[in-house]
Amino acid sequence: MGHIKFDYTNAMIQPHEYTNLKKQVELAHQMLHEGNGPGNDYIGWLDYPENFNREEYERIKASAKRIASNSDVLIVIGIGGSYLGAKTVIDALSHTFYNELPKEKRKGPKIYFAGHQISGTYLTELLEMIQDQDVSLNVISKSGTTTEPAIAFRVLKKALEDKYGKEGVKSRIYATTDSENGALRKLANAEGYESFVIPANVGGRYSVLTPVGLLPIAAAGIDVDALMAGAAEGMKEYGNPNVDENPAYQYALVRNVLYRKGKAIEALVNYEPSMAFLSEWWMQLFGESEGKDGKGLFPTKLNNTTDLHSMGQMVQDGPRHLFETVVRVEAFEKDIVIESDALNLDGLNYLSGKTMSYVNDNAFKGTLEAHLDGNVPNCVISMSQKDAFTLGKLLYFFMKACGISGYVLGVNPFDQPGVEAYKKNMFRLLGK
Ligand SMILES: O=P(O)(O)OC[C@H]1O[C@](O)(CO)[C@@H](O)[C@@H]1O
Numbered sequence: 160m161g162h163i164k165f166d167y168t169n170a171m172i173q174p175h176e177y178t179n180l181k182k183q184v185e186l187a188h189q190m191l192h193e194g195n196g197p198g199n200d201y202i203g204w205l206d207y208p209e210n211f212n213r214e215e216y217e218r219i220k221a222s223a224k225r226i227a228s229n230s231d232v233l234i235v236i237g238i239g240g241s242y243l244g245a246k247t248v249i250d251a252l253s254h255t256f257y258n259e260l261p262k263e264k265r266k267g268p269k270i271y272f273a274g275h276q277i278s279g280t281y282l283t284e285l286l287e288m289i290q291d292q293d294v295s296l297n298v299i300s301k302s303g304t305t306t307e308p309a310i311a312f313r314v315l316k317k318a319l320e321d322k323y324g325k326e327g328v329k330s331r332i333y334a335t336t337d338s339e340n341g342a343l344r345k346l347a348n349a350e351g352y353e354s355f356v357i358p359a360n361v362g363g364r365y366s367v368l369t370p371v372g373l374l375p376i377a378a379a380g381i382d383v384d385a386l387m388a389g390a391a392e393g394m395k396e397y398g399n400p401n402v403d404e405n406p407a408y409q410y411a412l413v414r415n416v417l418y419r420k421g422k423a424i425e426a427l428v429n430y431e432p433s434m435a436f437l438s439e440w441w442m443q444l445f446g447e448s449e450g451k452d453g454k455g456l457f458p459t460k461l462n463n464t465t466d467l468h469s470m471g472q473m474v475q476d477g478p479r480h481l482f483e484t485v486v487r488v489e490a491f492e493k494d495i496v497i498e499s500d501a502l503n504l505d506g507l508n509y510l511s512g513k514t515m516s517y518v519n520d521n522a523f524k525g526t527l528e529a530h531l532d533g534n535v536p537n538c539v540i541s542m543s544q545k546d547a548f549t550l551g552k553l554l555y556f557f558m559k560a561c562g563i564s565g566y567v568l569g570v571n572p573f574d575q576p577g578v579e580a581y582k583k584n585m586f587r588l589l590g591k
Contacts, residue, residue, distance in 0.1 A: 303341020
């Protein structure tokens with residue numbers, strides 16, 4: 160079974176700084192587990208990997224099969240927590256060129272996303288692309304009123320109704336939303352769509368393991384049982400109140416020490432393209448949870464080695480307000496051995512017989528050394544392998560660390576009042 164390790168030996172913090180903050184992490188643990196901290200009506204994610212609705216879970220798997228049997232394409236409509244988690248898992252665990260593979264080589268329909276911006280070009284071109292294909296929609300919105308997915312759904316629903324008729328679309332539209340409230344719930348009930356519930360006590364950014372993430376992930380042919388089993392193991396392991404034995408708590412602690420020492424930015428770094436979108440999910444998780452009351456680390460991302468050739472200079476020599484958290488995959492199923500070349504005109508024969516993972520790993524080690532020389536603290540989160548179980552555990556690791564980290568920071572990690580500001584202005588300008 161896959162494991163997650165957290166290494167902060169290069170985080171540039173002193174043992175007493177760790178000890179000084181430990182009590183606060185212990186207190187945060189109590190607040191979260193006793194359910195008496197701020198935002199305590201949104202901690203349904205905490206024991207969700209064990210306490211989920213089994214009947215609904217089976218319905219999700221059955222729906223995924225139905226989508227695979229009658230659709231070439233599944234369009235997942237949602238924004239923020241209503242799409243980031245699903246895309247993270249699908250990107251991490253599917254073939255890099257999944258959508259381009261021939262049908263017999265795919266484990267499910269092609270998966271496209273919509274409703275995560277307001278681009279007319281994007282939606283027009285998506286409509287053009289799916290014209291001759293059989294399509295299902297999974298529209299996801301907890302509030303059921305978010306503008307971006309609502310517009311995309313209206314347009315795509317109409318396109319499907321034109322193609323399959325009003326009755327025909329009913330077996331092609333899956334709605335994931337609140338059990339009672341919001342326009343999407345009303346619409347789903349009125350139209351008789353198959354629907355799934357986003358638990359009222361789970362906020363969008365903590366919802367990847369609920370039907371929000373599970374239906375698109377299962378439709379992509381990913382083993383959701385293994386994903387949930389990994390999360391359940393994480394739930395046990397990261398429920399340990401002993402900070403010295405709990406890597407998720409250590410991560411929460413270390414990033415708070417670094418924040419208090421003047422670091423303003425945390426970059427989540429990967430060396431593996433299929434793991435790049437994890438940073439997007441993580442950015443919402445930590446950004447929306449901690450960026451409030453004038454506080455919080457600014458979460459950003461670095462996709463290496465790509466970004467070493469663009470942002471590397473800034474990290475090495477720019478202002479010292481940044482630390483890095485590298486997510487490292489220890490073992491890969493697929494690799495390439497670099498062969499010897501008789502002429503060696505490219506000068507690469509020193510790598511003959513070496514794998515690309517070996518080269519990549521040395522890029523990571525060399526970068527770590529260079530950034531430490533440049534005074535950039537580095538934390539490393541290692542996942543033993545890239546599979547559903549280990550990823551489920553990693554997602555839970557981050558959610559748990561985020562709840563604890565927010566409490567240590569002194570904010571409510573489960574609300575997001577600030578995101579309403581742009582909406583109010585936009586609605587005023589649009590005359591809503
Ligand atoms: O699922 P909903 O309600 O459409 O919200 C989508 C996203 O928008 C936000 O509410 C921010 O506006 C996020 O917290 C959430 O993940």
